[in-house]
Amino acid sequence: MGVVVNLDSERKRPTLDALTELVSTDLQAVNRLIVRKMDSPVILIPQLAGHIVAAGGKRLRPMLTLAAARMCGYCEGQRHVALATCVEFIHTATLLHDDVVDESNLRRGLASANTLFGNKPSVLVGDFLFSRSFELMVEDGSLDVLRILSHASAVIAEGEVLQLITTNDTETSETAYLDVVKGKTAQLFAAACRVGAVVADRPMVEEEALETYGMNIGIVYQLVDDVLDYSATQAKLGKTVGDDFREGKITLPVILAFRRGDERERAFWRRTLGNLEQRDNDLEQAIELMTRHQALEDTLERARHYGAIARDSLGIFEDCPVKRSFHDLIDFCIERAH
C-alpha cells in the first residue's frame, strides 16, 4: 500500500471550518437555549449575561460536546444541545469571576462585564449561571453527567486558587504550572468532550479517550495562549499583548526563560513579575529574553507534545468527518501561535 499524502492539508492553514460546519445547526440550538435559560425577572441578569454571550468567543467548549456526541453516534435527541449549554454556562460563570479576580478591563478586546456593570453583579450573575447550569443538568437527569461537571467545577476552582498562589512567584515549577493549566482550562475541555460520549451511552474506554483528548487539547490551547501574550506578531496585528506580564502571571514562557537565564536576568523577572515594579520597555525586554532562550518556541514544542497525545487518544475511533475535524483542531490550536 502506498502512502496517501494529502496535499490539500499540507498547503492550507488549519482552520476550525470543518468542525464549525459539522455542528452548525446544533450550535444554533445551543445559542437559542443560552438566551432562553439565562432569562430572569431580574433583568440585570439577562442584560449582563447577554453582554458576555454576545461578546462571542469561539464557543469552542460547547462545540466539543456537540461534536463528541456526534462522533459517538448520538442522534436520537437534543440532550447534547442542553449539555453543551451547561458547559458554556460554567465557562461563562468562570469568565465573569476571573475578570473580577484579575481586575481585567478588557475581555476579547471589549470592555469586560465587571468594567461595564461593576464587580458585584459579575460575582452574582456568575453564581446565577453556575446554578442555572446545574438546574439544566438535573433536567437532563444523568447522574454521570452531573458527576463529571460538578467535579470539573471543583477542579476549576482549585486551579484558579492555585494560579492565585503562583502569581508573582517566579520560582513556580513547570509541574506546578501544568497543574494550574489542567485545572483552570483543560479540565472543562476534558469534561466537555467526555459528556459527548456519556449522552451517546458509549463504553468507558470511549469516555476516557474523549476526556484525554479534551484534557490535552485544553493544555495546548492554554500554552499557545501563553505564547500569544508575548507574541511580537500579535503586537503587530494590533492585538493586546502583555496582559499576563502586567498581572505578574507566571506562565510557561516565563518559567523557561527564568530557569535558563543568568542571575541578572532572574533579578529582572523578580523585579517585574515578583514585585510588579515595571518600567517602560520591560515588556520588550521580557520578549527579548524569551527569544534569547527559545522560551516561546519551546513552549510551543511542549504544546505539540500534548497535541500528539490528544491525536493518539482518538486512535480507537473510526475515521469520520468529526474525527478529522478534531485532528484539525489540534493543528489549528498550535498554528494560532504563528
Next chain:
Amino acid sequence: MGVVVNLDSERKRPTLDALTELVSTDLQAVNRLIVRKMDSPVILIPQLAGHIVAAGGKRLRPMLTLAAARMCGYCEGQRHVALATCVEFIHTATLLHDDVVDESNLRRGLASANTLFGNKPSVLVGDFLFSRSFELMVEDGSLDVLRILSHASAVIAEGEVLQLITTNDTETSETAYLDVVKGKTAQLFAAACRVGAVVADRPMVEEEALETYGMNIGIVYQLVDDVLDYSATQAKLGKTVGDDFREGKITLPVILAFRRGDERERAFWRRTLGNLEQRDNDLEQAIELMTRHQALEDTLERARHYGAIARDSLGIFEDCPVKRSFHDLIDFCIERAH
C-alpha cells in the same frame, strides 16, 4: 378534655436548646464531614474555608435538614448528614461572595474572610465550596435533592442581584423587598427543610409543608435581622448596629419609615441611604424616625405574621419533640429582637 397550659414555656425565654439537643450527634457528624470535604491539596482552600467554618454561626440551616429528616422518621442512614453539609456549603459559599459584594470587613464580629485573605480567594473558594456541594449531592444520588438545591441556588443568586438593584433605592416597595428576602435568605431555609422530607421519602404534602415552614421561618429570621440592625438594645450590648444603614440597604424598617414619613423625612432617607451622604448622628436620627413611625415594631409584627404561617404549615405532622422544637424556633427567631 382540659387544656394543658405549659407553664414552663410561658415562663422561659424561648431557646434553641431543644432543637440543638435533638440533632447534636448528627450535627457533630456534619461538622466532621465539613472538615473532610473542604480538604484540597491547594491548602489556601481548607485554610480559608476553615476560617469561615470555625467562625461558627448557629448552623441553623443544616440543623433544619437534620431535624426535618428526623421528624419525617428518617433513621436508616446518614444521607441527612451529607445533605445538611451540602446546605451549609451553599450557605458558606454565599457568605463568602456576599462579603465581597458588600465590601464587609466584619462577619459575626470577626474579621471577614475577604479582609483576612483578600477578595480574590473569597470569590474562588466560594466557587469551590459551591461545586463541592454539588459533588456531594451527586454522591448522594437523588435527582430530587439536586433539583431542589440547584433551583434554590439560582433563586438565591437572583435575590442577591435584586438586592443589589434595590440598594440605595428608597422607593423600593414592601413587595419587592419581600422578593429579595425570599431569594437571598428564605429560599435556602425552605430547601434545607424540604430536603429532610425527601431523604425520608415522605409524600409530596409533607415536602411542601416543610418547604412552607422553611420559607416562612427564613422570612422571620431576615426581618428580625433587619430590626436588630437598628436596635438600641443591640447597641447597648456592644453589638454592631447600623451596617445596613451605612451600606444604604433598603430593609423593611426603612421602607415603612419612608412611606409613613413626611417630605422632610423622605429627604433625610434619600440623602443618607439614596446618596450615602451620611453625617454624625444620622444613624441615631434614623432610629428615632423609625421609632416615631413604629417601623421597627411593625416589622416585627410582619415577622409574627410569617411566623404564624410557619407554625400552621406544621399542622399535618403529629406532635413530637422535633415539631415542638420547630415551634420553639419560631418564637426564638422573633424573641431575638428583644
